[in-house]
Amino acid sequence: MVALTALALYDLHKNWAWFVIIGNGFAGGWSLLAHRYTALRTRALWWFIGLAEVAIFVQVAMGVALVNKYKYTFPKFHAFYGFVAIIAVAIIYSYRPQLKGKTYLLYGGGSLFLMGLGIRAMIVGQ
16 A cells, blocks of 8 residues: 555646646746736736646655655656745745836746756756
């Protein structure tokens, strides 16, 4: 039963990566478009960005569970990109006051950067 649970968590971790990558890519694109077109500046954008960023924490938590509970060994640098993504979320959030007039650009570029980290983590994780 333990092997099945570990395999299920591994599959979820692997598939959830697509949600993280596509979600952050979409959030980045939407935010950059919202910088240009004020009609796209809605509360739903901020909820979506929050969801995409929380998805990163869920992804990293699943990876940590695989390593700590099921003794899974990950490829070189795979975990590094996950933890850099968490740090990047904190940095993006902390720059909000300094870039008050450019918040949409901050989150647009930041979300695309997070998407790139997810892609890189997936590539080295294979």
